[in-house]
Amino acid sequence: xxxxxxxERFPDSAGHFGRFGGRFVPEALVAALDELDAAYRKAMxxxxxxxxxxxxxxxxxxxxxxxxxxxxxxxxxxxxVLLKREDLNHTGAHKVRNVLGQALxxxxxxxxxxxxxxxxxxxxxxxxTAAALFDLECVVYMGEVDTERQALNVAxxxxxxxxxxxxxxxxRTLKDAMNEAMRDWVANxxxxxxxxxxxxxxxxxxxxxxxxxxxxxxEARRQCLDLTGALPDAVLACVGGGSNxxxxxxxFVPDTDVxxxxxxxxxxxxxxxxxxxxxxGGTPGVLHxxxxxxxxxxxGQTIESHSISAGLDYPGVGPEHAWLHDSGRAxxxxxxxxxxxxxxxxxxxxEGIIPAIESAHALAGAVQIAPQLAAELGREPVLVVxxxxxxxxxxxTAGEYFGILDKEQ
Amino acid sequence: MSRIGVAFDKARADGxxxxxxxxxxxxxxxxxxxxxxxxxxxxxxxxxxxxxxxxDPVMDGPVIQKASxxxxxxxxxxxxxxxxxxxxxxxxxxxxxxTYWNPIEQYGVDAFARDLAAAGGTGLITPDLIxxxxxxxxxxxxxxxxxxxxxxxxxxxxARLRMTVEHCRGFVYATAIMGVTGARSQTSDAAxxxxxxxxxxTELPVGVGLGVGTGAxxxxxxxxxxxxxxxxxxxxxxxxxxDLDAGLAALRTLSAELAEGVRNxxx
Ligand SMILES: Cc1ncc(COP(=O)(O)O)c(C=O)c1O
Numbered sequence: 321x322x323x324x325x326x327x328e329r330f331p332d333s334a335g336h337f338g339r340f341g342g343r344f345v346p347e348a349l350v351a352a353l354d355e356l357d358a359a360y361r362k363a364m365x366x367x368x369x370x371x372x373x374x375x376x377x378x379x380x381x382x383x384x385x386x387x388x389x390x391x392x393x394x395x396x397x398x399x400x401v402l403l404k405r406e407d408l409n410h411t412g413a414h415k416v417r418n419v420l421g422q423a424l425x426x427x428x429x430x431x432x433x434x435x436x437x438x439x440x441x442x443x444x445x446x447x448x449t450a451a452a453l454f455d456l457e458c459v460v461y462m463g464e465v466d467t468e469r470q471a472l473n474v475a476x477x478x479x480x481x482x483x484x485x486x487x488x489x490x491x492r493t494l495k496d497a498m499n500e501a502m503r504d505w506v507a508n509x510x511x512x513x514x515x516x517x518x519x520x521x522x523x524x525x526x527x528x529x530x531x532x533x534x535x536x537x538x539e540a541r542r543q544c545l546d547l548t549g550a551l552p553d554a555v556l557a558c559v560g561g562g563s564n565x566x567x568x569x570x571x572f573v574p575d576t577d578v579x580x581x582x583x584x585x586x587x588x589x590x591x592x593x594x595x596x597x598x599x600x601g602g603t604p605g606v607l608h609x610x611x612x613x614x615x616x617x618x619x620g621q622t623i624e625s626h627s628i629s630a631g632l633d634y635p636g637v638g639p640e641h642a643w644l645h646d647s648g649r650a651x652x653x654x655x656x657x658x659x660x661x662x663x664x665x666x667x668x669x670x671e672g673i674i675p676a677i678e679s680a681h682a683l684a685g686a687v688q689i690a691p692q693l694a695a696e697l698g699r700e701p702v703l704v705v706x707x708x709x710x711x712x713x714x715x716x717t718a719g720e721y722f723g724i725l726d727k728e729q
Numbered sequence: 730m731s732r733i734g735v736a737f738d739k740a741r742a743d744g745x746x747x748x749x750x751x752x753x754x755x756x757x758x759x760x761x762x763x764x765x766x767x768x769x770x771x772x773x774x775x776x777x778x779x780x781x782x783x784x785d786p787v788m789d790g791p792v793i794q795k796a797s798x799x800x801x802x803x804x805x806x807x808x809x810x811x812x813x814x815x816x817x818x819x820x821x822x823x824x825x826x827x828t829y830w831n832p833i834e835q836y837g838v839d840a841f842a843r844d845l846a847a848a849g850g851t852g853l854i855t856p857d858l859i860x861x862x863x864x865x866x867x868x869x870x871x872x873x874x875x876x877x878x879x880x881x882x883x884x885x886x887x888a889r890l891r892m893t894v895e896h897c898r899g900f901v902y903a904t905a906i907m908g909v910t911g912a913r914s915q916t917s918d919a920a921x922x923x924x925x926x927x928x929x930x931t932e933l934p935v936g937v938g939l940g941v942g943t944g945a946x947x948x949x950x951x952x953x954x955x956x957x958x959x960x961x962x963x964x965x966x967x968x969x970x971x972d973l974d975a976g977l978a979a980l981r982t983l984s985a986e987l988a989e990g991v992r993n994x995x996x
Contacts, residue, residue: 334861344830344857346788348882348907350889489794495785502787507908509884606831606857607785619807620835622784 330640335523335610337643343522344606349502352509357524359429364531369428373421373532380453381409381416383535387543387704392670393683399690400700402552403707404540404568407675413709414533414564415446419515421532423450426513433457433512437501439466439494439560440631440678441473442709443517448482450515458482461500463493466630473713491624494634498608518561519638522609526638533567540704541571548702553693554579557706558681559599559652560631562638564708569650579651579693582641583685585627586654596625597654598637599645607636613645628657628717629677631709659684661721664711676709677717683707731876732823733851733899736775737934737955746951746991749936750774750984751827751960753782754813755805756796761973763816765980769963770822772981773988777817778854778958781810781828788829788856790911792961795968807836811848818849825876825899827854833866842869852876852899860896867896878902878936881927883919894931900956901927905939911961921953947990957991 335341343353363369377383386405394401406414426434434456438444444460451458460477464486467474477484490496498521505514519529537555544552555572557565559582572578587595595601598613605614607622615623615635625635644650660677663684667675675683682705693701711718719725740747750769756762766777782797782805789797810826818824826845833841833853845853852875858866860879870877876899881890884907894901905920920937927935936956941947943962950957966983970976 342862343859344862345859346856346882346904347859347880347889347893348884348904350859351882351884351886489791490784490798499785499787503790503909506788509907606829606834608787609857611834614831616831616835618835620783620831620833621801 330643331523331527335527337640338646339604340611340642341523341526341639342611343609344611345522345609346506348506349509353522353524355429356425359425360524360528363425363428369424373424376420377417377535381420383409383417384539385409387540387547389547390671393667396666396670397686397690398694398700399686400702401686402544402547402702402704404536404704406536406564406706406708407673407679407710411446411449412712413442413446413676414536414567415443415517416449417535417567418517418529418532418563419446419450422513422515423454423456426456426515427454429513431511431513433459433508434515435459435461435501435504435512436515436517437461437494437497438517439497439633440629440676441466441470441477441713442631444482444484445473445476445480447515447517448477448480451482452480459504460484461487461497461504463487463491463497465492466494469717470630470713494630495622502608518563519566519640520561520608520610520612520636526610526640529563530566530570530640533563534570536564536567536706537569537571540568544704551575551578552704553697553701554581554689555704556581556583556682556685558583558632558678558708559637559641560585560634560678561636562641564706566638566640568704568706573649580644580649581685581689582650582652583655583681584652585629585632585681586656587626589656590654593623594626595654596627596633596635598635599641599652600654602635604642610639612639612642613637628660628721629681631676631678632681653685653688655681655684655688659687661718663687664718665722674711675707676711677714679706679708731851731899733776733825733876736823737900740775741955746954746994747775747936747956748773748947748988748991749776749778749956749958750963751778751780751958752964753780753793753796753800754810755782755800755803756964757799757967757973758803759805759809759813763813764973764977765967766817767820768977768981769984770820772984774984775822777822777824778827779810779814779817779824781807781826781832783829783832786829788909790909790961792911792964792968796964807832811844814845814850815848823851824849825851825854825878827856830855830858838865839869839872842873842875846873846875850875852878854878854902856880860893863896870898880904881923883907883923887926890926891930894927894933897931897933900934900936901931902958903927903935903937903954905937908939911940920950924954944986944990947987948993948995951991951994952996957987959987
């Protein structure tokens with residue numbers, strides 16, 4: 321029996337994770353979602369597809385990524401911390417796994433154009449990368465606010481041949497980029513694949529994205545057993561839309577002794593109106609094609625999210641997380657901007673690794689839970705933390721935060 | 730038969746199409762939207778489609794997005810929409826509500842159906858709700874005798890199209906082009922094909938929307954459809970006007986032009 325057996329019953333064939341998920345989309349998109357679903361199911365049982373995908377992941381993306389015992393960081397945290405080094409992947413984040421899988425599917429469906437939304441720009445860069453590799457036309461929608469705070473990634477996408485369209489509607493961040501991408505897709509669905517960057521959106525995206533990134537957890541589980549002879553006490557990840565978290569959780573879901581922790585962007589605090597913690601600070605609703613936890617007012621209008629991390633600055637979350645939360649299998653906690661930046665600095669100084677600010681939320685999560693878990697277990701806990709990406713793109717934001725940029729910059 | 734059905738029957742008997750005019754609730758203000766919709770009825774719009782403004786309208790183009798943003802920035806609430814529907818229904822024109830699903834889910838599906846019926850609304854057009862996800866709405870619309878308009882699209886398979894129209898009541902909404910709302914210089918060739926496919930599957934009247942903006946286009950669409958649905962072009966008259974009075978005058982002019990169009994179907 322594979323490790324994922326229990327979880328693989330979800331979602332049902334219509335994409336429902338309990339009361340969450342499903343398809344809340346214009347009828348115009350249903351045919352494309354059905355086509356994608358069929359292509360994906362066929363691919364998953366096709367030896368040739370698996371072989372192609374595995375070869376790309378290995379030879380191009382550089383996986384399996386390391387599981388690195390971060391000893392100096394561990395000593396500060398009070399837990400044995402094993403970092404899943406997705407930051408070392410080609411393009412610098414876990415996202416490359418998803419885009420390679422979806423680019424392969426795009427080619428199989430005979431489509432010539434991909435569109436994507438991006439927050440931090442990581443998914444946009446990953447999509448532009450795969451588009452260059454697969455010779456696909458690529459258009460990336462990015463909130464205008466994000467194009468400013470992630471200018472480096474905008475340049476990277478353009479170098480790779482993608483067209484970046486700044487989105488000026490609404491809050492001008494990730495959610496609005498997603499709206500624009502959906503509008504583009506409705507109009508161009510015949511020749512275009514919408515390469516969604518996280519485990520959210522209408523069925524089959526949450527399931528498909530999870531399955532393309534689940535290698536993170538499959539690898540980490542094996543590596544942890546090899547390294548320590550046992551499974552970890554807990555697996556930790558940051559949660560924006562939820563792909564890196566599901567990627568690392570999935571293999572561990574049946575291991576009920578392994579605690580699963582998702583850390584949401586608490587911004588300035590979930591008791592303020594400036595955060596992006598959809599599960600801990602939101603309520604069930606429908607956003608971007610699925611029922612899930614959403615930051616919204618009493619009338620169901622989406623509330624703008626806030627996080628220092630562009631990649632977590634999203635008022636929704638993938639439906640599988642909503643379900644893992646309701647079922648109690650995973651726990652979700654907020655991490656504030658300040659906590660994340662403290663953990664960011666700690667990793668830089670103890671390990672010589674500059675993490676993505678997104679990933680710093682998971683590192684801060686380790687700081688949060690270590691004392692309590694140690695007390696509960698009566699020993700030093702073993703934590704597998706998903707270091708979902710590297711921090712090159714965040715140097716400007718972090719530099720400003722810490723006040724270490726020269727004046728004229 | 731529903732009040733919308735009566736309007737379609739009457740138009741059919743007169744050898745013309747029904748003109749459906751769309752306006753977001755609370756745009757430019759709550760009272761302004763009541764005045765706008767009343768002006769539309771007075772100038773010949775047969776059915777008013779009140780759109781509940783929503784923060785993330787993925788089926789809408791820039792004009793409706795902008796109008797919705799203005800309405801939301803003005804603080805319009807779902808309860809205000811119900812008040813607007815009641816006021817416009819008092820003109821005697823059937824009032825149908827177009828809404829993304831989340832505002833209804835947050836209000837409570839049954840509660841909204843109850844209050845919509847009480848306000849005199851005829852039913853809902855649901856652009857991001859497909860019948861497969863509509864269990865609660867199917868039940869609530871039965872309980873309160875409301876119409877259900879799901880959308881069909883050129884990309885719908887025959888099987889889906891049949892399934893979708895089976896769940897409709899009142900009329901069927903055919904999205905003429907693959908794309909979001911917004912007036913276009915040409916309506917599509919796909920629309921007549923889609924309408925005839927719908928006719929093979931149901932006796933219900935078929936409304937065609939997305940892209941109509943002139944009397945001539947309305948006449949073209951009236952040549953093959955039972956209803957001509959116009960949104961962005963009307964809304965733009967208010968957006969572009971220097972003040973509400975000028976906007977209402979422009980709205981009346983376009984409404985009359987469109988009403989003339991649906992009375993002269995191109996055959
Ligand atoms: C490095 C990194 N980690 C995490 C995320 C958040 O996305 P998700 O929750 O889908 O993993 C992003 C998004 O841009 C990212 O760039």
